[in-house]
Amino acid sequence: MKMKHNIIFLLSGLFFLSSCSEVKQETSQNPRPNILFIMSDDHAYQAISAYSDKLLKTPNIDRIANEGMLFTNACVTNSICAPSRATILTGKHTHINGKIDNSMPFDTSQVTFPQLFQKAGYQTAMYGKLHFGNNPKGVDDFMILPGQGRYINPDFITNNGDTTITGYVTDIITDQTINWLDKKRDKEKPFLMMYLHKAPHRPWWPSPEKFKEFTKKTFPEPKSLFDDYSNRGTAAKTAEMNLLQHMKYGHDSKIRPATIEEMGGVEPYVPPMNWNGIDGFTAPYSRANDEQKALYDPVLDSINTWFKANWPTMNDEQKMKWKYQRYMQDYLGCISSVDDNVGRVLDYLEESGLAENTIVVYTSDQGFYLGEHGWFDKRFIYDESFKTPLLIRWPNEIKPGTTNDEMVQNLDFAQTFLEAAQIEVPSDMQGESLIPLLKGNTEQWNREAVYYHYYEYPSIHMVKRHYGIVTKEFKLIHFYYDVDEWELYDRKKDPNEMNNVINDPLYADVIKELKIKLAELRVKYKDSKELDQKHLDKVIKKQ
Numbered sequence: 001m002k003m004k005h006n007i008i009f010l011l012s013g014l015f016f017l018s019s020c021s022e023v024k025q026e027t028s029q030n031p032r033p034n035i036l037f038i039m040s041d042d043h044a045y046q047a048i049s050a051y052s053d054k055l056l057k058t059p060n061i062d063r064i065a066n067e068g069m070l071f072t073n074a075c076v077t078n079s080i081c082a083p084s085r086a087t088i089l090t091g092k093h094t095h096i097n098g099k100i101d102n103s104m105p106f107d108t109s110q111v112t113f114p115q116l117f118q119k120a121g122y123q124t125a126m127y128g129k130l131h132f133g134n135n136p137k138g139v140d141d142f143m144i145l146p147g148q149g150r151y152i153n154p155d156f157i158t159n160n161g162d163t164t165i166t167g168y169v170t171d172i173i174t175d176q177t178i179n180w181l182d183k184k185r186d187k188e189k190p191f192l193m194m195y196l197h198k199a200p201h202r203p204w205w206p207s208p209e210k211f212k213e214f215t216k217k218t219f220p221e222p223k224s225l226f227d228d229y230s231n232r233g234t235a236a237k238t239a240e241m242n243l244l245q246h247m248k249y250g251h252d253s254k255i256r257p258a259t260i261e262e263m264g265g266v267e268p269y270v271p272p273m274n275w276n277g278i279d280g281f282t283a284p285y286s287r288a289n290d291e292q293k294a295l296y297d298p299v300l301d302s303i304n305t306w307f308k309a310n311w312p313t314m315n316d317e318q319k320m321k322w323k324y325q326r327y328m329q330d331y332l333g334c335i336s337s338v339d340d341n342v343g344r345v346l347d348y349l350e351e352s353g354l355a356e357n358t359i360v361v362y363t364s365d366q367g368f369y370l371g372e373h374g375w376f377d378k379r380f381i382y383d384e385s386f387k388t389p390l391l392i393r394w395p396n397e398i399k400p401g402t403t404n405d406e407m408v409q410n411l412d413f414a415q416t417f418l419e420a421a422q423i424e425v426p427s428d429m430q431g432e433s434l435i436p437l438l439k440g441n442t443e444q445w446n447r448e449a450v451y452y453h454y455y456e457y458p459s460i461h462m463v464k465r466h467y468g469i470v471t472k473e474f475k476l477i478h479f480y481y482d483v484d485e486w487e488l489y490d491r492k493k494d495p496n497e498m499n500n501v502i503n504d505p506l507y508a509d510v511i512k513e514l515k516i517k518l519a520e521l522r523v524k525y526k527d528s529k530e531l532d533q534k535h536l537d538k539v540i541k542k543q
């Protein structure tokens with residue numbers, strides 16, 4: 001009897017071993033997946049119809065979620081451009097990678113994930129907006145916009161020198177990306193392509209066709225457009241990103257300097273904003289050639305004529321509403337081009353047979369306010385700028401049409417891509433791979449809270465320095481430097497974050513517990529009071 005058992009055991013052991021080696025063999029024969037990382041600049045999730053179709057339809061971006069996974073709680077660690085990019089590339093919080101704000105230099109001796117892909121035999125490329133102050137490392141081919149880049153006839157820095165291309169930036173970045181995929185890459189190798197849009201960054205210049213189309217539309221207003229910031233702290237009250245107060249007539253709403261002059265100036269905001277010696281309207285407009293101007297001009301004429309006739313009798317409420325519509329027309333017009341172009345790339349993947357083994361990611365460097373709290377721009381830990389869109393398609397691995405509500409961060413991207421490509425993850429990266437979530441193994445995911453830290457102050461838009469902890473239920477924030485204020489939001493009861501309950505005795509226990517957890521997160525991610533001070537000292541020295 002004993003003997004029989006042993007034999008059975010031995011046989012099942014052999015079977016187990018052989019099935020293991022089969023799995024191994026299969027894995028090593030599996031071609032490593034390609035990665036197409038698509039990122040836009042300042043694309044609010046509210047402006048993607050897979051999240052909400054109140055504002056516009058984005059059928060092409062939605063395809064990624066329909067055929068893959070939509071993350072409803074994806075967020076950033078520091079809601080601003082270059083810091084977000086540094087976090088994505090290094091897999092580290094900005095207080096560790098040093099790019100705490102847009103102006104701090106990035107230490108290029110750090111390891112970024114494309115370098116690891118390149119070393120592991122991937123073909124790597126980066127096309128579009130990097131906004132880093134230096135050229136990317138670890139990419140075989142690149143074509144990036146200098147700084148913020150331009151919408152019309154943009155200049156590019158490439159590994160073969162500088163160039164200017166006639167046309168609209170979103171179309172051009174896409175043409176070049178498809179050209180690289182089709183003609184330039186080594187087809188024997190898997191690829192990592194970072195396809196990075198400038199749109200819809202301010203100042204919002206849609207293509208002439210979208211400008212014409214979108215200025216005919218009217219958009220629903222958010223409930224908090226006329227927020228008076230009562231029940232909030234000092235930071236919300238002193239931020240300079242209110243549509244009525246801080247959005248510029250020339251630079252943002254496309255009122256020509258000549259119109260403003262004819263009207264003898266307009267308030268709020270006096271005649272044309274000075275921007276590097278050229279007003280904020282003329283700087284982008286003057287890049288257009290005669291043919292392009294002839295397309296923009298009739299639409300600009302009608303905006304300016306209407307403004308001149310109506311503005312003098314408009315009250316503040318009407319001005320706010322008008323500014324909101326002008327903002328949405330241009331911002332969403334820019335996004336509509338992004339969506340069309342994402343469609344072109346997805347079609348190319350299908351037609352070329354690449355779709356099956358390519359992970360497609362769509363995200364933004366952070367979220368954005370579309371009039372919520374009366375604001376534009378980002379920076380705050382409040383939801384519209386803290387959250388970011390995240391849609392991932394990976395055929396055969398992700399079940400189509402799935403939604404995930406875990407708190408994932410841009411901090412997690414590098415580790416996710418490395419694991420997908422079977423490349424070893426450096427031990428000092430601070431995120432977590434999203435692969436278990438993508439494969440539906442949610443029990444392997446146990447993150448309950450995320451850490452956030454914003455630094456760029458004093459600076460444009462004047463959003464105070466703050467850090468905080470966010471769970472699915474609560475958000476605890478500490479604003480510091482020239483204030484020392486805490487805020488607490490009950491995310492379930494008050495999803496629009498209109499009511500700071502930090503002084504409500506009912507939340508005393510929650511606050512106590514969250515403060516402990518926040519301190520633990522600061523230790524976990526190696527942030528500290530000393531580091532806060534060190535970063536502050538650098539700014540004070542610069543001033």
Ligand code: SGN
Nearest residue numbers: 042080081082102202203377460461
């Ligand atoms: C520019 C914009 C700001 C924006 C910053 C940072 N002004 O200065 O509104 O907050 O960039 O944006 S504009 O003159 O370009 O209109 S970021 O995305 O690069 O962080």
Ligand code: CA
Nearest residue numbers: 041042081365
């Ligand atoms: Ca941005």
